[in-house]
Amino acid sequence: MENMENTFKIINDKGEEIMCDVLFTFDSEETKKSYIVYTDNSRDAEGNVQVFASIYDPNQEDQKLEPITTEQEWKVIETILNTLQEEIKKKIDSAAENNEQ
Numbered sequence: 001m002e003n004m005e006n007t008f009k010i011i012n013d014k015g016e017e018i019m020c021d022v023l024f025t026f027d028s029e030e031t032k033k034s035y036i037v038y039t040d041n042s043r044d045a046e047g048n049v050q051v052f053a054s055i056y057d058p059n060q061e062d063q064k065l066e067p068i069t070t071e072q073e074w075k076v077i078e079t080i081l082n083t084l085q086e087e088i089k090k091k092i093d094s095a096a097e098n099n100e101q
Contacts, residue, residue: 008038010065023051024084025058028076034058035077036065053077 009017023037037053044050054065055073068074 008063010040020052025056026080028073030076031070031073033073035068035073037077037081051081 007019007021009019012018018040020038020040023039025034025036027034033055034057035053036056037051039049039051042050053068055068056063056065068077
């Protein structure tokens with residue numbers, strides 16, 4: 001990884017350099033780890049933007065993303081993603097209501 005700003009580059013399994021956008025980072029009190037949620041802006045079979053998550057150490061200068069290996073960690077991340085998605089939907093709905101008035 002290059003940096004933890006808004007974008008960073010990773011090398012995929014084929015040795016290709018891929019630019020990724022950081023969606024957000026967070027620390028979990030439950031797991032005592034730091035996570036990064038990001039996208040390479042690719043789409044899945046249904047046309048949804050693919051989102052990825054990894055463990056990282058915010059204090060490490062040469063960042064290396066670590067895989068998430070436990071169901072507990074995935075549940076923490078899914079809960080946060082679902083909460084954010086609900087908040088965004090509420091804001092969109094509220095904005096649509098205000099435009100109708």
